[in-house]
Amino acid sequence: MTPASAPPPRAAAELVDGTRIRGGLDQPVTGIGAPVGRPDGAAKVTGRAKYAGEEMPAGTLHAVLVTSTIASGVVTDIDAGHARRVAGVVRVLTHESLPKLAPAPVPPAAQSFMPMQDNRVMYEGQPVAIVLAETLEAANEGAGQVKVTYRAGPLSTFAAAESVKPRSENNGYAFAEIETRAGQPPDPSQVKARIDETYSTATRHHNPMEPSTTLAEWRGDEISLHDATQWTYGIRYALAAMLGIEPRKIHVRCPYTGGGFGCKGYVWPHQVLAVLSAKVVGRPVRLNLTRQGMYTGSGYQPEVVNRVQLAADAGGRLLSIVHDSTNVSSLFDDYVEFGAAGTRGLYASGEIATSTKVRHCNAGTPTAMRAPHEGPGLFALESAMDELAAALDLDPLELRLRNYAEVDPADGRPFSSKKLRDAYLEAARRFGWEKRPARPRMMREGHWLIGWGMASCIMSTFRFASSARVRMRADGTVTIETGTQEIGTGPYTVMPQIAAEVLGVPLERVKLILGSTDLPETGGTFGSSTTLSTGSAVKDACEKLKPKLPLLEKMSEISADGVWKPHGDVGFDATGGKSGYSMHTWGAVFAEVAIDESLGLVRLRRAVGGYSAGRIINPRTARSQMIGGIVWGYGQAVLEESVMDARYGRYLSKNLSGVMLPVNADIPTDIDVFFVEEHDPHASAIGARGIGELGATGVSAAIANAVWHATGKRIRKLPIRLSDVIA
Amino acid sequence: MNDFAYAVASEGNHAVELAAAGGATFVAGGTELLNWLRLGIAAPERVVDIGRIAALRGIREDGDTLWIGALTTLSEVEANALVRDKAPALAEACARAASPQIRNRATLGGNLLQKTRCAYFRVEEPMPWPCNKRKAGSGCAAMDGHHERHAIFGWTTECAATQPSDPAVVLACLDAEIHVVGPQGRRTISAADFHLSQDEAGNAQRETRLAPGELISGYLVRGSAARRSAYVKVRERESYEYAMVSAAAALVVERNVIRHARIALGSVAQKPWRLARTEAELVGKSLQRNALLDAVRMSMAEARPLACNEFKVRLATNAAVRAIEAAGRMQ
Amino acid sequence: MADDRAVSEVKPAFSTRIALRTTVNGNSVAMQVEARTSLLDFLREYMGLTGTKKGCNEGACGACTVLLDGRRVCACMTLAASCADASVVTVEGLAGPDGALNAVQAAFIEHDAFQCGYCTPGQVVSAVACIREGHAKDTATVREWMSGNLCRCAAYPQITAAVLEAAKRGRT
Numbered sequence A: 001m002t003p004a005s006a007p008p009p010r011a012a013a014e015l016v017d018g019t020r021i022r023g024g025l026d027q028p029v030t031g032i033g034a035p036v037g038r039p040d041g042a043a044k045v046t047g048r049a050k051y052a053g054e055e056m057p058a059g060t061l062h063a064v065l066v067t068s069t070i071a072s073g074v075v076t077d078i079d080a081g082h083a084r085r086v087a088g089v090v091r092v093l094t095h096e097s098l099p100k101l102a103p104a105p106v107p108p109a110a111q112s113f114m115p116m117q118d119n120r121v122m123y124e125g126q127p128v129a130i131v132l133a134e135t136l137e138a139a140n141e142g143a144g145q146v147k148v149t150y151r152a153g154p155l156s157t158f159a160a161a162e163s164v165k166p167r168s169e170n171n172g173y174a175f176a177e178i179e180t181r182a183g184q185p186p187d188p189s190q191v192k193a194r195i196d197e198t199y200s201t202a203t204r205h206h207n208p209m210e211p212s213t214t215l216a217e218w219r220g221d222e223i224s225l226h227d228a229t230q231w232t233y234g235i236r237y238a239l240a241a242m243l244g245i246e247p248r249k250i251h252v253r254c255p256y257t258g259g260g261f262g263c264k265g266y267v268w269p270h271q272v273l274a275v276l277s278a279k280v281v282g283r284p285v286r287l288n289l290t291r292q293g294m295y296t297g298s299g300y301q302p303e304v305v306n307r308v309q310l311a312a313d314a315g316g317r318l319l320s321i322v323h324d325s326t327n328v329s330s331l332f333d334d335y336v337e338f339g340a341a342g343t344r345g346l347y348a349s350g351e352i353a354t355s356t357k358v359r360h361c362n363a364g365t366p367t368a369m370r371a372p373h374e375g376p377g378l379f380a381l382e383s384a385m386d387e388l389a390a391a392l393d394l395d396p397l398e399l400r401l402r403n404y405a406e407v408d409p410a411d412g413r414p415f416s417s418k419k420l421r422d423a424y425l426e427a428a429r430r431f432g433w434e435k436r437p438a439r440p441r442m443m444r445e446g447h448w449l450i451g452w453g454m455a456s457c458i459m460s461t462f463r464f465a466s467s468a469r470v471r472m473r474a475d476g477t478v479t480i481e482t483g484t485q486e487i488g489t490g491p492y493t494v495m496p497q498i499a500a501e502v503l504g505v506p507l508e509r510v511k512l513i514l515g516s517t518d519l520p521e522t523g524g525t526f527g528s529s530t531t532l533s534t535g536s537a538v539k540d541a542c543e544k545l546k547p548k549l550p551l552l553e554k555m556s557e558i559s560a561d562g563v564w565k566p567h568g569d570v571g572f573d574a575t576g577g578k579s580g581y582s583m584h585t586w587g588a589v590f591a592e593v594a595i596d597e598s599l600g601l602v603r604l605r606r607a608v609g610g611y612s613a614g615r616i617i618n619p620r621t622a623r624s625q626m627i628g629g630i631v632w633g634y635g636q637a638v639l640e641e642s643v644m645d646a647r648y649g650r651y652l653s654k655n656l657s658g659v660m661l662p663v664n665a666d667i668p669t670d671i672d673v674f675f676v677e678e679h680d681p682h683a684s685a686i687g688a689r690g691i692g693e694l695g696a697t698g699v700s701a702a703i704a705n706a707v708w709h710a711t712g713k714r715i716r717k718l719p720i721r722l723s724d725v726i727a
Numbered sequence B: 001m002n003d004f005a006y007a008v009a010s011e012g013n014h015a016v017e018l019a020a021a022g023g024a025t026f027v028a029g030g031t032e033l034l035n036w037l038r039l040g041i042a043a044p045e046r047v048v049d050i051g052r053i054a055a056l057r058g059i060r061e062d063g064d065t066l067w068i069g070a071l072t073t074l075s076e077v078e079a080n081a082l083v084r085d086k087a088p089a090l091a092e093a094c095a096r097a098a099s100p101q102i103r104n105r106a107t108l109g110g111n112l113l114q115k116t117r118c119a120y121f122r123v124e125e126p127m128p129w130p131c132n133k134r135k136a137g138s139g140c141a142a143m144d145g146h147h148e149r150h151a152i153f154g155w156t157t158e159c160a161a162t163q164p165s166d167p168a169v170v171l172a173c174l175d176a177e178i179h180v181v182g183p184q185g186r187r188t189i190s191a192a193d194f195h196l197s198q199d200e201a202g203n204a205q206r207e208t209r210l211a212p213g214e215l216i217s218g219y220l221v222r223g224s225a226a227r228r229s230a231y232v233k234v235r236e237r238e239s240y241e242y243a244m245v246s247a248a249a250a251l252v253v254e255r256n257v258i259r260h261a262r263i264a265l266g267s268v269a270q271k272p273w274r275l276a277r278t279e280a281e282l283v284g285k286s287l288q289r290n291a292l293l294d295a296v297r298m299s300m301a302e303a304r305p306l307a308c309n310e311f312k313v314r315l316a317t318n319a320a321v322r323a324i325e326a327a328g329r330m331q
Numbered sequence C: 001m002a003d004d005r006a007v008s009e010v011k012p013a014f015s016t017r018i019a020l021r022t023t024v025n026g027n028s029v030a031m032q033v034e035a036r037t038s039l040l041d042f043l044r045e046y047m048g049l050t051g052t053k054k055g056c057n058e059g060a061c062g063a064c065t066v067l068l069d070g071r072r073v074c075a076c077m078t079l080a081a082s083c084a085d086a087s088v089v090t091v092e093g094l095a096g097p098d099g100a101l102n103a104v105q106a107a108f109i110e111h112d113a114f115q116c117g118y119c120t121p122g123q124v125v126s127a128v129a130c131i132r133e134g135h136a137k138d139t140a141t142v143r144e145w146m147s148g149n150l151c152r153c154a155a156y157p158q159i160t161a162a163v164l165e166a167a168k169r170g171r172t
Helices: A041-046 A081-085 A136-145 A232-243 A269-281 A291-297 A374-392 A396-402 A420-431 A491-503 A530-553 A619-639 A699-711 B012-019 B033-039 B074-079 B081-086 B088-096 B166-173 B276-282 B289-300 B311-329 C004-010 C039-046 C103-110 C120-132 C139-145 C156-169
Strands: A061-067 A073-079 A089-094 A127-133 A147-152 A179-183 A193-201 A213-219 A222-227 A250-253 A285-288 A304-312 A318-330 A351-361 A443-445 A448-460 A466-473 A478-481 A510-513 A557-564 A584-596 A601-612 A671-676 B005-008 B024-027 B046-049 B059-062 B065-069 B177-182 B185-190 B215-222 B229-234 B245-254 B257-266 C017-024 C027-034 C065-068 C071-074 C087-089
Touching: A041 C103, A041 C120, A061 A136, A061 A269, A061 A291, A073 A127, A081 A089, A081 A136, A089 A136, A089 A269, A127 A136, A127 A269, A136 C039, A193 A374, A213 A269, A222 A232, A222 A269, A232 A250, A232 A269, A269 A285, A269 A291, A304 A374, A318 A374, A374 A396, A374 A448, A374 A619, A374 A699, A396 A420, A396 A448, A420 A448, A420 A584, A420 A601, A420 A671, A448 A601, A448 A699, A466 A491, A466 A530, A478 A491, A491 A510, A491 A530, A530 A557, A584 A699, A601 A619, A601 A699, A619 A671, A619 A699, A619 C156, B012 B024, B012 B046, B012 B177, B012 B215, B059 B081, B065 B081, B074 B081, B074 B088, B081 B088, B088 B166, B088 B229, B088 B245, B166 B229, B166 B245, B166 B257, B229 B311, B245 B311, B257 B276, B257 B311, B276 B289, B289 B311, C027 C039, C039 C065, C065 C120, C071 C120, C103 C120, C103 C156, C120 C156, C139 C156
Parallel strands: A061 A285, A222 A250, A318 A351, A478 A510, A601 A671, B005 B046, B024 B046, C017 C087
Antiparallel strands: A061 A127, A073 A147, A089 A127, A179 A351, A193 A304, A213 A222, A213 A285, A304 A318, A443 A448, A448 A584, A466 A478, A466 A557, A584 A601, B059 B065, B065 B215, B177 B185, B177 B215, B229 B245, B245 B257, C017 C027, C065 C071, C065 C087
């Protein structure tokens, strides 16, 4: 089948094309839109880049956590006698020896429950003791010698827990509506096709390559932290509230953060425990979470069950979309994984109704993970759309085009900018979608069945109030100072590009200093928000600096402070807020898979992703992020799952040998990524929206749709397992 | 990890002597032992480093046989021209194991002594759940839990773990000899009998015929059938992953008629699982796919899948057929 | 657990503390380590060579890849004690004496083959070995032979391109 509106040929100039870009650091172009390399590259490829805790003050103690082996109950006894006798062990701390804290504000604290404030055990892997020692070996051995006795309590599991409506009051995770309803239910006589299916995604962990690390030191009544974080200021605020001290006395630095993907966004118990330990022993303490510790100490993407009901008329127009999602949360927080976040804005439909529920389990609180909300939710919606297309005998792309939303379908607001149609058509052209056979099982190469699938991508536009300072010296060098974090997303590259363009100076004269609460405040590096938010503040600072440039004839240095806030002078906004516009990023992803049915193998062969995400500051680093997102989507689709044994409330494997993440051999080099040329005048001061999470949405649906196209099997539960595919 | 004392052995007998002190374990590459130590699967008082014993390392040809020292790394086996020529399936199995970094340290001796990947077994101390391998008589959490990757042959209600070694499957398929040195001197064990299924072992903890204090010194691979051998490894992740199922096949084929066949499956039992009925049935048959499938099914009829791994019976059947076909295509 | 002396009385060959002599990045090193200390902890905690990263401590991610006597290995799965009289090269030892990047390092920057950079030292060391081994002849081979290094930012296509280019350039 050929789409009714065949993709027209396009002029290459209209596309910001990261795939065609080659070249080194010496490329002459420097401003916004230039594909310049990373200034931090040399430090990273030589090992010179220092991550948190890689430089330690003399006398630093190593901390190792002892964690609960049960998921529910109380600690009745801790015998630390053997541990204390291990040579090199200095102290063993328990809930009885730690200072008491004020309640944790959620967020920036990731969960309201703080372990080791009393003897309660709320989840497996919860810290119950801390061993402090002169060497890492001694701390590890000591931790193994602590004997903890428990009295087990009742266990609440995802399968058995009741689905309840999450609290919307006093719940930092309920920042959008829990239930929405727009339009009217369809006239049954108009309905030509219906889909009513349940789609689920697995619990997964972020697994950044760098496990979380905190190095805490008290200097008088001030605290100095080196932390692997996505949000320096978040740690300051959380600690200030919990310890009852002034925020300005807490100094947090993160020189580099070795990936986060959400798990280093908010503040987790280990960071607080490191600070308390350092207080108790009066020495600096470094606490590295082990890889195992990361599974229960820094959040996870919760399992999400989505029921999606679609109804369409004979012309393929959506009459109704109903999307209800339910996710795991902890016993103490209502973390809301808004599975239907994308469903609310993606397609025009006579009716759109969504809801989100949670089930309280013996587990830590989930947290945002690339990509939250739309990430799990779009698997459901975009799989259902594929099923609907098949039921209507329509091409899946054509079905999307027929239901293209020109305005926000929930409330009629205009979009700040949306060029999704261009992304659909160009991505389809590059992929060669018009050659797709409509029926499954039509393409074969040797042992391999070949399938093509596509899906839409959509992500909320998270925006955070941010500030920056720009200094310029008489020698023409420029320094940008801003508290934001480098987690791999490239601020060292894009912030100087913005300053170079606004100030009209060569890029090599602009330097960025970041990663500290001693620098101007920004939001966290999450929600794909940093470039648009902090970048807008950098632009503002540069524009304020410009009129002062003549002063440099008399002064050795001038500076200006810049600030940027979402509309309405608010600190945070995810949907366009008071701008009057609905803000999302958009995209289309096409995937080709090969399936060996007799061995149950699923392999990705190529993918095309086209995105409408506002102005692209650096196509080279942007391309890398989108490729990363597609790989994350592949992992979600085919490999990643943190299996929980519900009998014990414990993950089966808390490591990288029993949990599969994609390796190089899984990922084809043929991943074609492009951005539609766009300037969003509303979302930010620099015309940009976010990109980091967008690329990870839709992909798993495109792959599952391709698996259907290859085999005729519709798989509605991720990850797609060998046992699902084997014939 | 507990503290331990360390000594370097200069040659095989010295290693055996050092280990006789008790509470000792051997280390060569360390790629498996270090994880045991970290998890508490082993807590030796003494570790004897055999990694520098030159006499136990290397590959040589002696007429129709191939001798591979136990300390030869998987990388060395995989890259060795003699192995690639005389036992290509063994080279392939080594190449598909782990990662290049691990293969540069892991030895062919140590590889056969690795333990199961059962997640209930590979858990840190203190154990959150029962495991008869870790603590005799404690129970098996996998039996009523997650056991999709577990055994379909030879298991007992005490334990259904599988042996994950890739080379072990090929060595069993090729009827290699495993040479052992120990306190009682030297002896030879057939690779096909080296590992024990749970029903052979009688308990969950015993996994091989190696006695305490014994050390593998090397492997002898003989016969011309090894030349036409293939190994198929099936895994969800394309690389750096254990097998869901694997299959090795070695054939003697004359004028498109199978004269001799040996077939072994991996990751379906606690030992490489030879398909004896299939091997007999294939003699005199051509390489027709349906004939191969029928012959493999005769052996697979004896499979006893668990509640959640019935798919492994089909998978193993298909993998075995693929391996036989691949061996059949070789010249 | 018995202390050093007690063990020594049983068998003089055994010791819980090792006077390790080895070569790291061309420099002779003599240091007292515990028998149980991994090469990774030795490099990071004793030597302060933090370029080599700890991602999993179980041989499942490759972030700790170093060259041991010229071969790439996982430092987390290697006892420091077993590296006596060996030559260890870490990421810090790859650049020229003048600080000039080697071909792999330069190619990684040019191809944007990393983001957060935490797996990068392991990737770079692994790539140097991959090329020397002759496993950088085509895309499929590089993908397979670079699969011992996880990259969660998922720069795999760029890593593959960088390895192929560095191999072509020939100087690693």
